[in-house]
Amino acid sequence: MDFQFNEQETAFQNEVEEFLKKELPPDWPEKSTHWPGGYGSMEMKADSQLLDVAGRFRRKLVEKGWLTIAWPKEYGGKQHTYMEQAIFDERVSYYRAPGMGIATGIAGPSILRFGTEENKQQWIPKIANAEIEMWLGYSEPDSGSDLASIQTTAVEDGDDFVVNGQKIWGTIAHIANYAWMVVRTDPDAPKHKGISFLIVDNKSPGITIRPLINIVGVHSFNEIFFDNVRVPQKHLIGEKNMGFYYLMLALDFERLMVGIGGFRRVLEELVEYVRHAERDGLPLGKNVSVRQKLALISTKIEVAYMFFWRTAEMLDKGLSPSVEASALKLICTELSRQLADTAMEILGPYGQLMMDSKWVPFRGMAPRGYLDCISATIGAGSSEIMRNIMAIRGLGLPRK
Numbered sequence: 001m002d003f004q005f006n007e008q009e010t011a012f013q014n015e016v017e018e019f020l021k022k023e024l025p026p027d028w029p030e031k032s033t034h035w036p037g038g039y040g041s042m043e044m045k046a047d048s049q050l051l052d053v054a055g056r057f058r059r060k061l062v063e064k065g066w067l068t069i070a071w072p073k074e075y076g077g078k079q080h081t082y083m084e085q086a087i088f089d090e091r092v093s094y095y096r097a098p099g100m101g102i103a104t105g106i107a108g109p110s111i112l113r114f115g116t117e118e119n120k121q122q123w124i125p126k127i128a129n130a131e132i133e134m135w136l137g138y139s140e141p142d143s144g145s146d147l148a149s150i151q152t153t154a155v156e157d158g159d160d161f162v163v164n165g166q167k168i169w170g171t172i173a174h175i176a177n178y179a180w181m182v183v184r185t186d187p188d189a190p191k192h193k194g195i196s197f198l199i200v201d202n203k204s205p206g207i208t209i210r211p212l213i214n215i216v217g218v219h220s221f222n223e224i225f226f227d228n229v230r231v232p233q234k235h236l237i238g239e240k241n242m243g244f245y246y247l248m249l250a251l252d253f254e255r256l257m258v259g260i261g262g263f264r265r266v267l268e269e270l271v272e273y274v275r276h277a278e279r280d281g282l283p284l285g286k287n288v289s290v291r292q293k294l295a296l297i298s299t300k301i302e303v304a305y306m307f308f309w310r311t312a313e314m315l316d317k318g319l320s321p322s323v324e325a326s327a328l329k330l331i332c333t334e335l336s337r338q339l340a341d342t343a344m345e346i347l348g349p350y351g352q353l354m355m356d357s358k359w360v361p362f363r364g365m366a367p368r369g370y371l372d373c374i375s376a377t378i379g380a381g382s383s384e385i386m387r388n389i390m391a392i393r394g395l396g397l398p399r400k
């Protein structure tokens with residue numbers, strides 16, 4: 001067992017670090033207050049100026065080939081190792097920079113794994129070049145954890161499917177171009193067997209997207225209605241009625257996108273804060289309780305890092321880190337809450353002030369994170385579902 005990066009990996013990490021320092025706007029650290037594990041504090045989704053910056057930055061990532069590091073060369077990738085992809089993800093999230101999106105992080109790798117050759121030719125170049133972004137159309141008002149129960153239907157009619165139904169909690173559906181979604185294509189089959197994957201153009205007639213404001217006050221969620229929406233049959237991904245099995249794999253890709261570097265970044269910022277801040281005439285960093293809390297959370301962050309590197313190593317060995325993806329998602333999102341608790345406890349009463357207050361410590365990140373981290377343990381499968389997966393697939397316990 002070797003816990004060191006090799007020479008090539010270290011050189012790549014340095015290259016990514018230099019790139020981020022050079023290419024991100026100088027005021028990025030102040031502007032980007034994204035809480036690790038959170039969804040709603042990604043204010044770049046709401047602010048058009050930040051969206052522009054994120055768009056320009058992503059173009060540079062495309063030029064470097066870094067959004068598709070581990071993809072095969074024939075599909076526009078660099079065919080590097082998953083470890084290098086993990087190194088990239090770690091540094092990008094440490095700088096809270098815009099990195100992979102849903103299209104590059106979830107849909108692309110899924111199409112490469114289970115899409116037909118025609119699917120790959122149609123979608124992979126656009127995804128690799130960051131020409132399109134997608135939103136995830138999985139959840140419905142009565143289907144969340146139990147995705148096999150989805151009701152949105154797609155019925156074949158000539159060269160098209162006709163889609164009817166409703167999706168909910170579609171993050172970024174209002175700014176993405178396409179839905180990466182699951183639909184019921186065989187209502188008579190057992191519920192796991194009648195589901196298919198479709199890519200649906202947001203501009204199709206019959207789609208209505210309505211905003212849902214999240215707990216942080218940001219428009220990140222949407223509810224999306226499909227009323228006789230015609231979708232070309234060639235937008236079917238993989239085989240018809242195999243969608244539920246593909247979904248399990250796509251969810252694993254999503255669960256690996258934990259933004260691990262953000263945890264270390266916030267910890268370092270907290271440590272820096274307590275070095276300088278004083279309470280009752282004493283430096284906070286000398287306070288026993290503060291030191292204990294920081295030492296504990298730093299240990300937990302190290303554990304999360306170990307899980308993160310382990311999943312990359314498994315992928316490089318050709319193994320499927322399904323249980324590990326769930327464990328990583330569980331650990332990181334629970335950690336998101338623990339980190340927010342720690343920050344709020346250390347910052348004390350002033351820590352509750354929001355960003356616009358002149359007395360606000362820590363750029364007001366803590367209360368935003370404190371609210372936002374609640375969502376982390378629900379999106380992409382709740383903590384209870386992650387524990388179920390680990391119990392069933394990891395420990396071999398019966399389903400019920």
Ligand SMILES: Cc1cc2nc3c(=O)[nH]c(=O)nc-3n(C[C@H](O)[C@H](O)[C@H](O)COP(=O)(O)OP(=O)(O)OC[C@H]3O[C@@H](n4cnc5c(N)ncnc54)[C@H](O)[C@@H]3O)c2cc1C
Nearest residue numbers: 039136137138139144145169170171375378379380382384
């Ligand atoms: C920030 C965020 C972003 C999201 N983005 C998207 C998105 O882009 N696209 C999308 O499709 N969806 C999205 N979702 C929806 C998310 O996937 C669902 O909220 C989640 O799967 C839970 O489903 P539910 O809300 O219907 O809760 P339910 O499934 O009704 O669960 C309610 C409670 O019961 C528990 N529970 C349910 N089943 C079991 C079980 N078998 N064993 C033990 N406990 C169980 C759950 O853990 C939870 O605590 C997002 C959610 C959040 C919070």
